[in-house]
Amino acid sequence: MKRKNKIIISVAIVIFIGLFFLPMIMFSIRGTRPGMSRSLPLASESTLEKTSVDKKIALFNYESWNSTVSSSYLPNNYFGDYSILPGISGEFVIRSWSSDIWNASEIFTYFLIPRNKLAVLNSNFNETYIDKNYLGFYLVNQIYTTPAFEEDSSTPQIFYIFQYPQYLKKLFNDYNSYIEHVNNDTNPFTPTLSNFTAEEFLFHFFVNQSAVATPTNFYLYGLVDLFNDEDVRMGNNELILDLEGISNYTVRIGFDEMGLSSYIIFLDETNLPFYGIITDYSNMRWIVWLILGIVIVAIVAVVSYIMIKRVKRNKKFRESLERMES
Amino acid sequence: MKTLNYLSRELRPISYTYFFILKKQWKKFVFFAIVMVAVGLISCVLPNSLISGNPMPENLIEYLNDSIGGGPASIFSYMLIFAICLLFSGIICSEYDKETGFIIFPKINRYKLIIGKFIANYTLMIGLSAIFYFIALLAGLYYYGGPIPITIFYSFGIALIFIFSVSCVVVLFSSIMKTVNITIVSTVLVLLVGFSIVTQLLILISPEIEPLYSLDYAGRLMGSIIYEDFPTTVEERYTEISFGRFAIRTWQTPTILAGILIMLIYAGVSFTLAAIIFKRKEL
Numbered sequence: 001m002k003r004k005n006k007i008i009i010s011v012a013i014v015i016f017i018g019l020f021f022l023p024m025i026m027f028s029i030r031g032t033r034p035g036m037s038r039s040l041p042l043a044s045e046s047t048l049e050k051t052s053v054d055k056k057i058a059l060f061n062y063e064s065w066n067s068t069v070s071s072s073y074l075p076n077n078y079f080g081d082y083s084i085l086p087g088i089s090g091e092f093v094i095r096s097w098s099s100d101i102w103n104a105s106e107i108f109t110y111f112l113i114p115r116n117k118l119a120v121l122n123s124n125f126n127e128t129y130i131d132k133n134y135l136g137f138y139l140v141n142q143i144y145t146t147p148a149f150e151e152d153s154s155t156p157q158i159f160y161i162f163q164y165p166q167y168l169k170k171l172f173n174d175y176n177s178y179i180e181h182v183n184n185d186t187n188p189f190t191p192t193l194s195n196f197t198a199e200e201f202l203f204h205f206f207v208n209q210s211a212v213a214t215p216t217n218f219y220l221y222g223l224v225d226l227f228n229d230e231d232v233r234m235g236n237n238e239l240i241l242d243l244e245g246i247s248n249y250t251v252r253i254g255f256d257e258m259g260l261s262s263y264i265i266f267l268d269e270t271n272l273p274f275y276g277i278i279t280d281y282s283n284m285r286w287i288v289w290l291i292l293g294i295v296i297v298a299i300v301a302v303v304s305y306i307m308i309k310r311v312k313r314n315k316k317f318r319e320s321l322e323r324m325e326s
Numbered sequence: 327m328k329t330l331n332y333l334s335r336e337l338r339p340i341s342y343t344y345f346f347i348l349k350k351q352w353k354k355f356v357f358f359a360i361v362m363v364a365v366g367l368i369s370c371v372l373p374n375s376l377i378s379g380n381p382m383p384e385n386l387i388e389y390l391n392d393s394i395g396g397g398p399a400s401i402f403s404y405m406l407i408f409a410i411c412l413l414f415s416g417i418i419c420s421e422y423d424k425e426t427g428f429i430i431f432p433k434i435n436r437y438k439l440i441i442g443k444f445i446a447n448y449t450l451m452i453g454l455s456a457i458f459y460f461i462a463l464l465a466g467l468y469y470y471g472g473p474i475p476i477t478i479f480y481s482f483g484i485a486l487i488f489i490f491s492v493s494c495v496v497v498l499f500s501s502i503m504k505t506v507n508i509t510i511v512s513t514v515l516v517l518l519v520g521f522s523i524v525t526q527l528l529i530l531i532s533p534e535i536e537p538l539y540s541l542d543y544a545g546r547l548m549g550s551i552i553y554e555d556f557p558t559t560v561e562e563r564y565t566e567i568s569f570g571r572f573a574i575r576t577w578q579t580p581t582i583l584a585g586i587l588i589m590l591i592y593a594g595v596s597f598t599l600a601a602i603i604f605k606r607k608e609l
Contacts, residue, residue: 050374050382052470093470096381146384153384288468 047214047258048097048143054280055148056089057082064274069245069266075275078208080149080157083277090148092279094258095156097143104174105130107138111160111205112175113193123190125182134174139163143211143260159211161259165222172201172227198229199241203251206239211259220255237262256281339434343442348449351413355450358409362454366461369393369401374469386470387552390478393462394485395549402458403545406485407492407517409454413447414496415509418604423505427609436605444497444597451489455482477552484585488545491589492517494596495541501603517541533566533575543580544588550579 060075062084075083082088102110105127113120121127141161146153162168179193196204202223206212212219220234231242239253248269256262256279266275370393373380383389394402418440421427430439459482463474496513503509521542528535537543550556557563557579566575580588 048378050469054471091385091470093382093384095384096379098379144381156381156384283471284467285471288464291464 048094049258050094050096051283052091052093052146053283054089055092056278056280057084057086057149057276058278059273059276060084060086061274064268064272065266066246068247068249068268068274071246076149079277080147081151082149088149089280091146092148093146094260095144095146097141099139099141102138102140103131104134104136104138104171107171108134108175108178111209112171112196117191117193119189120182120191120193123182123185123187125178125185125190130178134178136167136170136174138167138171141213158209159260160209161211161213162205163213165219165226168202168205168223169226172196172198175201197231198227199231199243202227202232202239203241203243206253206261207251207264208261211261212239212255214257214259216255216257216259219259336438339438340442340445343434343439344446344449347443347446351447351450354413355453358405358412358450358454359457361409362405362457363461365401365405366458366465370462370465374465382469386466387475387477387554389466389470390462390475390481391549391552393465394459394481394552395546400545400549403488403542403548404518405458406451406455406489407514410451410489410492410496411510411513411517413450414444414493415500415513416506417443417447417497418500418600418607419503419509420506422607422609425609431609437601440497440601440604444493448490448493451493452486455485455489459485475552475554477554480551481548484548484551487586487589487593488541488548491541491544491593491596494593494600498596498600498603501600501607529574529576533573536563536577536580538580538584538588541589541592543577544585544592546579547582547585551582556582 057075060083065074080090082090108130109118109121109127139162141163143159143161144156145159147155147157150157162171176195179195182190183192212223216237217234220237220239223239224232224234233240233242235252237255239255241251241253243249243251250267250271252263252265252267253261254263261277262279262281264275264277265273267273374382383392394400416423421430459478463478467474495517496509499513499516500506500509503512521537521540525537525540525543528537563579563581564575564577566573568574579585
């Protein structure tokens with residue numbers, strides 16, 4: 001009877017634990033919000049992991065920046081408050097990620113139309129117009145991170161991964177077409193918007209708010225191939241953009257195995273770097289595994305010692321009992 | 327030399343009791359050690375490893391504060407209270423309930439007995455809380471890397487004071503109650519439910535009064551002390567939500583001095599009362 005009760009209790013505990021963990025495991029396998037279709041692939045999910053890395057401002061030549069990129073738009077406008085301090089490093093933490101489907105109007109509003117030109121949405125060229133003329137649904141991964149160089153790091157910095165390079169090409173075409181229509185409007189109250197070149201468009205996305213889906217090289221190859229522009233090139237896990245500011249300059253953006261930016265280097269016309277952010281991937285995980293290993297070995301050793309001692313004692317006891325009996 | 331001999335003679339019963347209780351309670355300790363490891367994994371590792379959409383705190387300090395917490399929402403402080411109740415509840419009443427006092431009391435001074443028992447159980451509790459801190463710290467290092475904040479050791483110190491004070495309260499209940507089960511139920515009710523009810527009532531009646539009477543509130547210091555910029559002004563130590571004329575003020579943490587004092591006062595008063603009751607209680 002006792003044995004039966006024990007079995008019932010054990011089964012109940014297993015069921016209870018199962019009910020507790022099963023939704024967690026299911027949720028993690030899907031890795032998406034409930035309701036998302038599973039047929040939509042999430043290219044980067046398998047490579048993403050919650051971790052932290054150190055980012056460092058390796059180089060900042062203020063004069064070169066001023067004379068090459070812009071005197072009014074400094075690195076802190078792109079990379080955070082402290083990114084104008086050469087030598088400073090900050091902890092960049094990947095906190096969570098999720099996926100969502102965005103429509104064209106949401107992407108135009110959030111990513112492309114400048115903040116000071118949002119009045120354009122009050123004209124005839126509003127969200128309804130955008131969604132009607134530039135039909136498209138975009139699967140976007142959102143990675144929530146702790147920014148490395150912001151004074152207030154409590155607000156997460158979000159990196160977006162457009163699942164396919166085709167999305168960016170379509171957005172580029174659609175947005176430039178939209179600008180053309182807006183700028184041709186006769187209504188004097190409709191603001192005018194400025195066109196993007198391919199390299200400006202990609203710089204706008206990848207400088208500080210987008211990552212790439214993995215495999216990185218495959219994605220970058222698709223991107224470069226689709227845009228087919230001499231100012232958009234690729235290296236090994238690297239996107240190279242030739243831009244024009246006050247003078248010509250080149251931006252090289254490297255991507256790590258998770259698809260996030262691992263370095264960004266600005267080079268002037270003579271290929272001399274004047275701004276750079278690098279990432280240090282050395283972390284303390286091996287120490288954690290080492291400590292865990294030592295602890296587990298110590299526990300096993302202690303338990304084995306106790307067991308051996310007990311067996312020896314029992315054996316001695318049995319022998320002495322046998323001796324007494326004989 | 328004479329003094330040393332005298333001391334060793336006087337302390338010997340305490341040490342015998344200490345080692346006897348350690349041997350007696352080791353199975354409970356192993357059980358709770360496994361529970362602490364499980365709780366550590368559930369609260370520090372699994373939500374981050376299994377659920378991609380569950381946001382990890384922004385940095386190591388926030389992470390440790392979330393894991394260790396303290397106060398009503400902390401699984402760690404719940405486990406501490408449960409473990410203390412189970413280890414300490416029989417410290418006095420079991421001698422009367424199981425009538426073992428008839429054998430022990432003539433042979434050993436009651437004060438020495440209770441001190442020996444208390445120190446042994448307290449040692450086990452230190453071990454249990456160290457296991458949880460170890461897991462939280464390892465998980466923190468795994469996700470965020472170093473350096474280890476020095477404040478985690480302050481937090482561990484506060485946890486030890488918290489364990490000491492809750493243990494003393496449980497010992498007091500053990501001296502009043504007749505059986506172990508009643509002691510466990512009553513202490514769990516008082517520590518987990520009683521303090522919360524009073525605090526909620528106080529929020530409604532007089533929210534400006536800080537709940538300095540609450541051991542539960544003092545326990546929040548375990549989590550808040552981890553922050554390097556510990557709140558210095560009164561306004562920083564509470565959050566307030568207003569609905570028209572009505573305001574709900576939630577006190578987040580006591581000051582370090584107040585928190586430690588609350589815990590020590592509880593410990594001192596409870597242990598003294600328990601010792602007096604134990605000394606005078608008839609079998």
